[in-house]
Amino acid sequence: MSRPTIAGVARAAGVSVASVSRVLNGLPATEEMAERVQRAVADLGYVPDSRARSLKVGRTFQLTLAVADVGNPVYVTMMRAVEEVVSAAGYRLVVTTTGPEIVDEVALVRGMARGYADGLLISPIRVDEDLVKSIRECEVPVVVAGNVPAKAGVDTVRANSPKGMLLAVNHLVAKGRRRIAFLNGPADTVPGTARAKGFADALKAHKLQPIAVAEATDFTFTAGRAAAPALLGVKVSAGLPDAVICANDLLAVGLMHELAAAGLEVPADVAVVGMDDSELAEQCFPTLTSVNLGSAERGRRAAELLLARIEDNDRTPRRIVVQPSLSIRRSTP
Amino acid sequence: MSRPTIAGVARAAGVSVASVSRVLNGLPATEEMAERVQRAVADLGYVPDSRARSLKVGRTFQLTLAVADVGNPVYVTMMRAVEEVVSAAGYRLVVTTTGPEIVDEVALVRGMARGYADGLLISPIRVDEDLVKSIRECEVPVVVAGNVPAKAGVDTVRANSPKGMLLAVNHLVAKGRRRIAFLNGPADTVPGTARAKGFADALKAHKLQPIAVAEATDFTFTAGRAAAPALLGVKVSAGLPDAVICANDLLAVGLMHELAAAGLEVPADVAVVGMDDSELAEQCFPTLTSVNLGSAERGRRAAELLLARIEDNDRTPRRIVVQPSLSIRRSTP
DNA sequence: GTCGGGCTTGTAAACGATTACAAGAACGAT
DNA sequence: ATCGTTCTTGTAATCGTTTACAAGCCCGAC
Incomplete structure (x- = not known):
């Protein structure tokens, strides 16, 4: 006995698949309809398949975070901030390690065309013409945490x-x-x-x-x-x-x-x-x-920019600079 | 002009979609066929859509890593090791922060039924009956990095x-x-x-x-x-x-x-x-x-167990214990 | 009584790939 | 020449959703 599908729920509730989908997505429905569907869902333990949903709606509700090395403490702070923003917005976070090679970064950006994520947040350790080009042509919104030329026409967040x-x-x-x-x-x-x-x-x-x-x-x-x-x-x-x-x-x-x-x-x-x-x-x-240098804030702002761009891809690119501060401790007089 | 689909490639190459798919997946094909498809793919810049592929083949080539806090250095070491193994095997890694609450962990495990990932590697900070139950009933393979009762019947890797x-x-x-x-x-x-x-x-x-x-x-x-x-x-x-x-x-x-x-x-x-x-x-x-306590090794072994179980879900659960060693430095005489 | 408008609901067509099945081609054996 | 086998290729079904469209219903206004 395999997982119930929406068709199974529809059958059990004696309604159409469209109605089930509507109830599940919070579209208007009569009280009785809603209840019948809810009950059938609960009875069967139905959980919608996100693969099918992704295909249909063209979104995966995933975002990719690409850094050179997930283990590096600088990225860890950023990652934690990014994860917070992103998951609060209902997205999952895919983390990828690019390694130090630019070609791998380019391959990653190109690979976004596969559509496994709705956006990319990348913090490139080295930048060249190829990378900028691939970012500009990327199928999904990209935000760069770091420094790329303004002419790249991409949202960036960087430290000062x-x-x-x-x-x-x-x-x-x-x-x-x-x-x-x-x-x-x-x-x-x-x-x-x-x-x-x-x-x-x-x-x-x-x-x-x-x-x-x-x-x-x-x-x-x-x-x-x-x-x-x-x-x-x-x-x-x-x-x-x-x-x-x-x-x-x-x-x-x-x-x-x-x-x-x-x-x-x-x-x-x-x-x-x-x-x-x-x-x-x-x-x-x-x-x-x-x-x-505000790595947590950079992560947060970058994630927010990415979400905003996914919402509206026509907004003009922003270049945010996070201001530094000095934490004075004992290693200086 | 939107992204080319496999149908577009087929049209451009003057062959059927099935042939395109076969060539792309390395199934036997004549030299001429392979070449025509390759050329059309290159011309159009076609990249297969992983959403559609996932729906059809029932796999996403993603694995989820769930820890209480991605920022914690212990988990960072583990995560780095996991990412290495997993990406070498062609999988992407989705990281999720469960927070300290058990109910969130349970919700996460249940949520795996959505099928957004092919497996789950979880390191629970606290364990109760509910969690064990949800793990046992999980729709996708689960490996626990940590200590759960043997009767849970799940692969585990833990420190000694x-x-x-x-x-x-x-x-x-x-x-x-x-x-x-x-x-x-x-x-x-x-x-x-x-x-x-x-x-x-x-x-x-x-x-x-x-x-x-x-x-x-x-x-x-x-x-x-x-x-x-x-x-x-x-x-x-x-x-x-x-x-x-x-x-x-x-x-x-x-x-x-x-x-x-x-x-x-x-x-x-x-x-x-x-x-x-x-x-x-x-x-x-x-x-x-x-x-x-071998956190890197635990991460590596856990990831390997998960991959193995995805390969063959009928293997008997293993319980691996990673042996500790002592690194002596200056804080002891 | 009839008509039109607004709701609710159902039918069926997508989304973009993989793959079972069948048809056709090529070829060797009889 | 015919048949069977093997190999290549194409047609079409399928995965599980969402959603455009149409149909049916109810209700009030004329």
Whole structure:
């Protein structure tokens, strides 16, 4: 005995399938009709098949979230925010890991044409012409969490990392630090480029020269540790920095471990500032001063944009910038 | 001009829809036929509609992962492992947050009857008769990551936390600690009960009495801090513990912050052991000795079980137990 | 009494794929 | 030459819904 279909319910209730469908979808019906249908539904334990429904109405009530790595804490915060908004609106969330390759991202965007989801929220780690093109031609609405050219004509939500950098530098300068170094992630990534430029500009605004700039191979704890010697080692002929800004919290924590190993005290000898203001920032020791780039808010806003665009695909694309703030903790004086 | 359908391709290629479908699904076809279809597909940019396909074949090639909170690091590790296995097998992953309420979990399991996914991987935080019943009656294969009664007749993958506890206690005892306390999470949760019992048994094995047991309101950093006084405060008439085992890493890190605030040194004054061996364990300071309960492996094995059951629903349910190991770091002597 | 308008309900045609079945072609064996 | 077998291809049914359209009914207005 297999699952009852709408036809079974109709038979059991002695009405037509159309009537069953109408009652189930809340369209006007007489009291008696409604009751007969409800009873039959309850008796048979009928549950409508969403596959069939999707085919007919052309919507799946699913949205895809694509990030480079679901395990990365930055994305986790975003994902949680997205999931909240999306599920409150009655959608399910499909998460996909794109990996670091652009071609995989492009394949994913193209694949949306299969229609397994009603929209795509993508946070590309690297962007090129192909990707922009595929996004513009995508069969379903797309929102980008990150930085793509305005001419792409797509809704975007991004952080203002230059401004965030400035907050960090202002704070350090106010505390008397002048020998400021920067620990970046890979410079060929979207956040990597943005932060490198932001750092340079922020120092310029204070008429300072960077003491040292290092580039970790990845935005991870391990890469942060590995890159530390480049900032502290013999190569730094000008002497040690008295403050290091890191492109994310994981790098910062990695660096702090190496500082401790080198016998340097945070913040007395070297101040450390992270970015993302993840939960890690208040869990590490000493607690980490970090630039809050609003990842939760970015996730929330992006999800809202996507829902709005699904509602009305003709609205003009919006480009939202979420403002940063600085969470001051113990890793700076 | 809307998306081309299989009928459009058939027309363009001058063949029947059946032939197009066959070529696309790799069924035998003459060289010429294959080529004509391929060309038409390429010309039109045809992409098959997965909604229609799902309806017809009765499968969506999606799997649902249900956890209490997608943001929780334990689940993140599991999710990453699950996503890897699942996507390698050609499935998409739908993630759902159930929240802490059992009724929501039950509703979710029942809702699987809608057929939007081919299987469910659920990690219930609390279990009752209703939930077990709904799982047993579920329309699609279910695998439980966690502990449900054997009579539920469902594939399960779980950690061996009693054994993990024993590893922790053995280690502490070997290092000369005898005044061992336990910081648990909520005792009415599945992991909470298991770990409480594991702790009691492990101490008994060494003929030791627990110095103190506290129960945090949640498995979080904040709850860990809040619960610290119960272990360190005046209430502990018997004096301070010389070691604390915590039910997860977040609690441990929360506790360590309070220890530092109270002027106690880890591990000299108090040794601390966490559980889960999450990335946090090597990122915090001092690095945290932690019981590895194999969350990644649990995720992987659970996903594999689910795929296997989808393949063959008649196989006898398996109950896999993943063995723990102890990662020794600096928070213990 | 007849007509028209508004409700309710049913019939049947989609949605876009897969696939059972049948028809036709090709080919070798007798 | 005929038959049977195998292989390729096409026709049409099917999956389980939603929904356009039409039919039937009731009711009040003329």
